[in-house]
């Protein structure tokens with residue numbers, strides 16, 4: 527934080543802040559009812575036509591989107607607050623559900639891993655994680671996954687059935703893939719809940735209506751996060767979760783292109799790359 531506007535109260539120059547890239551209007555029906563994450567006039571940092579990107583030394587953001595972090599949270603950890611807040615928010619959908627024992631997470635990228643860290647802090651310890659990249663499964667194991675499987679190498683439904691004969695209570699879909707949505711339905715128990723966290727790259731996905739009807743599967747979409755930045759900062763500062771392992775690569779601003787290509791192509795066992803200015 528280099529400088530602040532004259533009406534800014536809770537920030538001061540020199541603060542390290544976690545930035546929420548979603549700007550809400552504060553005036554629409556959704557905002558007024560506490561649902562800023564589904565604001566009807568939302569603009570997103572880095573989206574062409576909304577708010578142009580932040581690959582620059584300085585950007586100007588509203589105070590509302592900047593959360594100062596305590597001294598024991600460093601700048602790299604502050605950069606992780608965005609995915610962590612989404613993982614925290616998604617995990618809050620478990621609250622109020624009874625007898626949740628077995629949980630699946632499909633996709634062990636930064637969002638899936640953030641969900642994993644969050645549900646571990648809630649005490650869940652029967653967690654099944656899948657990903658097509660073995661190195662990410664290894665990261666998930668270190669972060670507390672109970673079982674892991676690679677759907678390209680293993681028969682995931684058979685393994686789930688072996689570990690949990692009644693199948694899974696809840697599945698977090700965190701990769702936005704049709705095949706993962708299909709697999710989620712296969713490994714959920716009747717009456718189970720599918721939480722769709724991943725963002726599909728296509729406009730439409732499909733479900734086997736016979737399967738989801740017979741199992742009476744509940745489907746809940748999860749849109750980014752709401753009111754979860756501060757809890758994510760608090761959990762990071764307290765050491766109740768340890769997210770540092772997600773940052774596998776660091777690039778200078780001059781190497782920005784290489785950073786994007788590394789992540790887009792899943793090169794060199796990358797999970798999360800940061801660009802340092």
Ligand SMILES: [Zn+2]
Pocket residue numbers: 550551552553554555556557558562565566567568
């Ligand atoms: Zn709004």
